[in-house]
Amino acid sequence: MSNPDLEKREVNLFSGEFAACPQPVYKELVTKCPFARASFGASPVLSRYEDVLWALRHPEIFSSEMEMHMALGTERPMIPQQIDPPAQTKYRKILDPRFSKKRMLEIEPNVRRNAHELIDGFFERGECEFDHEFAMPLPATAFLALMGLPQSELPRFLRIKDMIIRPQTLLDDPTVEASQALRKDAGRQIYAFFGDVIEERRKKPGTDMVSYLLETEIDGQRLTREEILDVSFLLILAGLDTVTATLGCNMAYLAANPAQRRRILSKPEIIPGAVEELLRWETPVTAVPRVVKQEVEVHGVKLAKGEMVTLLIGASNVDDSEFRDPELVDFERERNKHLAFGGGPHRCLGSHLARMELEVALQVWHERIPDYRVKPGETPRYSAGIREVQYLPLVWDRA
Amino acid sequence: MKLSVDAARCTGHGRCYSLAPAVFGEDDHGHCVLRLVEVPPEHQRAARIAVANCPEDALEISAE
Numbered sequence: 290m291s292n293p294d295l296e297k298r299e300v301n302l303f304s305g306e307f308a309a310c311p312q313p314v315y316k317e318l319v320t321k322c323p324f325a326r327a328s329f330g331a332s333p334v335l336s337r338y339e340d341v342l343w344a345l346r347h348p349e350i351f352s353s354e355m356e357m358h359m360a361l362g363t364e365r366p367m368i369p370q371q372i373d374p375p376a377q378t379k380y381r382k383i384l385d386p387r388f389s390k391k392r393m394l395e396i397e398p399n400v401r402r403n404a405h406e407l408i409d410g411f412f413e414r415g416e417c418e419f420d421h422e423f424a425m426p427l428p429a430t431a432f433l434a435l436m437g438l439p440q441s442e443l444p445r446f447l448r449i450k451d452m453i454i455r456p457q458t459l460l461d462d463p464t465v466e467a468s469q470a471l472r473k474d475a476g477r478q479i480y481a482f483f484g485d486v487i488e489e490r491r492k493k494p495g496t497d498m499v500s501y502l503l504e505t506e507i508d509g510q511r512l513t514r515e516e517i518l519d520v521s522f523l524l525i526l527a528g529l530d531t532v533t534a535t536l537g538c539n540m541a542y543l544a545a546n547p548a549q550r551r552r553i554l555s556k557p558e559i560i561p562g563a564v565e566e567l568l569r570w571e572t573p574v575t576a577v578p579r580v581v582k583q584e585v586e587v588h589g590v591k592l593a594k595g596e597m598v599t600l601l602i603g604a605s606n607v608d609d610s611e612f613r614d615p616e617l618v619d620f621e622r623e624r625n626k627h628l629a630f631g632g633g634p635h636r637c638l639g640s641h642l643a644r645m646e647l648e649v650a651l652q653v654w655h656e657r658i659p660d661y662r663v664k665p666g667e668t669p670r671y672s673a674g675i676r677e678v679q680y681l682p683l684v685w686d687r688a
Numbered sequence: 689m690k691l692s693v694d695a696a697r698c699t700g701h702g703r704c705y706s707l708a709p710a711v712f713g714e715d716d717h718g719h720c721v722l723r724l725v726e727v728p729p730e731h732q733r734a735a736r737i738a739v740a741n742c743p744e745d746a747l748e749i750s751a752e
Contacts, residue, residue: 346744382717389718390702561706624740632743636699641718644706 298322300334302576302599308671311575312616315604324588332597334576335587336604338611338628344579344600346633348373351579351598353635361453362469362476367523368516374634379507381638384520387501390641396431397645403430404653412657412687416664419681423654424536428646432528436521437497438486449475450529455672458679476522483521487514498524530675531574532643536650537678538571539564541669542618544662544683552620554659557652563620564647569627570618572603573676577631602628661685689727690751691735693720697746707741708734720746 298321300314301307307314318325318336325334335341344351352373354366366372369380386392407426411417429443452475457463459471486499494500502517512520543550553563581596592598606627607615613624630637637643663669664682672679691711700719704712710731713723727735739747 342743385700385717385719389700389716390706390714391718623737626741626743628743630701632699632701634699636701636743641702 298325299328299331300325301328302334302601303329303673305671305673308575308673308676309669311572311603311676312570312607315601315607316616318601318604319608324590327599330597332599333587333590333592334599334601336601336608338605338608340587341600341602341605341628342632344598345577345628345631345635348377348582348634350581350583350585351600352582353377353579354582355578355580356595361526362472362474362479363519363522364476364480365515365519367526368519369638370523370527370635377634380520381634383502383505383507384638387498388638388640388642390645393641393645396434397649399434400427400431400646400649401653403427404650405657408653408657415687416682416684419540419683420533420537420677420679423650424533424540424678424681427536427650428532429529431642431646432524435498435528436486436524437490437495437499446525446529449478450525453526454530454675455677458672479522479525480518483518484514486521487517527637527639528642530677531637531639532646534573534675534677535568535571535643535647537669537681538573538671538676539567539647539651540654540683541663541671541678541681542567542571544681546618547662549618549620550655550661553651553655557655559620560648560651560655561644562622562625563651564644565625565627566618566620566622568629568647569606569612569622569625571676572606572627572629574629575603575674575676576601602631658685689732689735689749690725691722691727691739692748692750693722694746694748695719697744699744701743703741703743704738704747708738711735712738 300318323337323340327334335344353371354373355371369377404427407423411422425447429447430440433440433442451459452471456468456471460467490500490503499517502512502520505512553560576599579598579600581592581594581598584594585592606629609615630640661683664684667682669678670680698719700717702714702718704720705714708731711724711727711734713721715721739749
């Protein structure tokens with residue numbers, strides 16, 4: 290039986306106000322409207338922890354295999370994000386070891402050195418624009434190293450990434466058609482670039498990701514050129530954007546909440562807990578899409594096969610049925626099963642890389658620049674979708 | 689204290705071996721492995737926190 294009251298609430302997940310401060314909207318949805326409708330496309334929006342976790346754990350009902358019109362400039366699904374088990378499981382078996390926590394700890398010293406170098410570059414100025422001068426280059430440098438690519442490729446990749454993830458910010462007239470055209474163009478550039486990389490690595494293998502993918506077998510079979518391209522495509526989008534967004538959200542929060550910043554200064558050992566709690570509270574990847582694969586009823590509403598569903602992870606992370614005092618940002622929260630990295634078989638492949646980068650960044654930044662704030666008179670600007678703080682001017686006193 | 693791991697549920701978040709490294713370890717895929725069958729008193733608090741933080745509910749205290 291349909292319940293019209295539950296469907297009434299329309300939610301605009303792509304407004305600037307929502308991106309800057311989504312938590313009040315989350316609270317309203319979780320408490321009053323666990324089944325809402327997105328204002329674009331009217332697709333269902335699920336927000337309760339229990340519902341989101343259930344959907345994440347059941348890819349046979351809530352599939353990641355999107356129709357191609359949803360694609361981000363790709364010609365085929367990205368691997369492993371846009372395919373479901375059992376095929377997805379085979380790819381995760383070869384990719385997970387390359388992104389395990391112990392492997393990420395091996396590259397931690399490089400990330401730490403890079404964080405110091407970035408700060409060296411602007412420390413004496415007493416100010417920086419955090420997004421462009423720290424949040425973008427830090428994870429991007431680590432990504433290029435993992436892929437065995439020269440750092441000179443950085444500007445090209447950052448531009449391609451933005452063409453795909455937020456084309457509206459690069460267009461004077463951001464129509465849907467113009468955005469899609471930009472994404473397709475970026476997609477072609479990625480395929481062409483990595484097509485060349487594959488040829489080079491075939492001739493001269495290294496220790497990088499593409500070389501690994503070229504020599505790895507699944508069920509006795511080498512990966513095809515297309516499969517390697519489809520993995521690389523995903524790694525670009527995921528490796529260049531999400532940690533940048535998270536770093537910005539974290540620093541914007543700490544700059545605006547000096548008491549919390551002082552907690553980190555007086556007790557740096559809580560940084561891993563702070564990273565987890567800020568992932569919960571800020572949830573930079575606010576939502577993930579799924580497509581209904583078999584008819585299912587949620588909160589009394591029948592969802593038909595083929596319908597798009599938005600799982601509002603950010604909302605589930607402030608659901609008081611799972612989190613005690615969800616609006617309290619507590620860096621020493623004992624139980625924190627946040628879903629910022631998703632859950633179920635599609636758990637974020639890069640979660641250990643992300644956590645390492647986020648911890649190192651907070652450690653190094655607070656060692657070097659303990660006392661900072663948003664530049665007086667300025668306001669941080671958040672982008673919709675994935676919440677990148679695209680403008681975050683910070684100032685500090687040079688010691 | 690005894691713990692059990694449901695390997696079918698684990699997807700490799702790694703919260704357990706980050707929060708209680710003496711009790712839990714990781715295999716090559718980053719999935720959880722039990723390092724101790726019997727958890728001694730000095731590691732029980734960390735073990736409890738780890739169990740409570742598994743996003744997949746893959747861990748259980750099977751005996752106190």
